[in-house]
Amino acid sequence: QFTDAMFKLQRWHGESQDLHIHLEAQEERLKSLRTLMDSKDECVRTLSDRVERSDWDGHLKELQDQLTSLEERCRGIELELCQKEQLLAVEEEVRGYVCRLDKLEQLQLEAQELARHETVSNLRELLEQLREVAPKVIEHEALLRQLIPTQIKGGSAARSESKSKDCSGKDATLDVTNFACAAAHFIRCEGPTVRTLWRRNQEKAVLFWKAKPSSELLDDTAAADAEAALDQALSDGLSTESLAEGLALALARFKLTSIQVEPIIQSFLDQLGESLERGNLSEEEFDVTCYRNVCIAASDELRRKSLIS
Secondary structure (H helix, E strand, C coil): CHHHHHHHHHHHHHHHHHHHHHHHHHHHHHHHHHHHHHHHHHHHHHHHHHHHHCCHHHHHHHHHHHHHHHHHHHHHHHHHHHHHHHHHHHHHHHHHHHHHHHHHHHHHHHHHHHHHHHHHHHHHHHHHHHHHHHHHHHHHHHHHHHHHHHHCCCCCHHHHHHHCECCCCCEHHHHHHHHHHHHHHHHHCCCHHHHHHHHHHHHHHHHHHHCCCHHHCCHHHHHHHHHHHHHHHCCCCCCHHHHHHHHHHHHHHHHCCCCCHHHHHHHHHHHHCCCCCCCCCCHHHHHHHHHHHHHHHHHHHHHHCCCCC
16 A cells, blocks of 8 residues: 555656646746747737727728719810810701801802802893794784683673773773783792792782772783882892882782783793703702892893883
């Protein structure tokens, strides 16, 4: 038993020495950990001091001010971009108008140049055409003198003959032909400006004569009234507008008589044939050409009939 006890004591002594060794190692580890903790605490204290000493509210306010200024600059840039886009659109629109104006000026110059160079040749051609058409017109007028009495409403040949005489003893049908031959050039014209002008003046002419008392609108004075209306329309000068106004008034006056005006106009339209073809002309060029030619042709007809000088 003593031997066992000694053996146990030796074993416990060895174990205690091992424990002492472990304790010493543990103490060394604890010392190193304490040193690390102290250094960490020092870092934390240093960082806390730096954080407490820093003006974070000021920094945040400064950053907020910078963001606000950046937003204002962005809005200003957006407004400038919108204004530039609007200016570019306006500039493009103005450029288009300038191009159209340049084209119109060029067309006007070309029209004036053509008018200067072609007036003489056109007049010669018209004179030649008139020489060819004159016999047909004379023959047509003779036929009209024979046919008109049968178209007058509800009267005999003798009564229709007396009603178609004006105060000068001149055949009223011939007076109608004097105006109808010029008006036919307006009616057959395909130019949009001339068509609108003629239609508007026809409507105005109907209203003009309707405003007159019926006692003044006698068949015997139709020719004189028509010539007076034409002279009044041309008092401010000869132009396409004044010719359209005067001829529309004259024809509207004759339509208030017993004379059938439309067949007479149609006969001249048949003689004139088709209107000017557009060909390679643009819409604007064709309109300008029709506007110029109808004035020349209608005024020549009226001069030939001695209605204008």
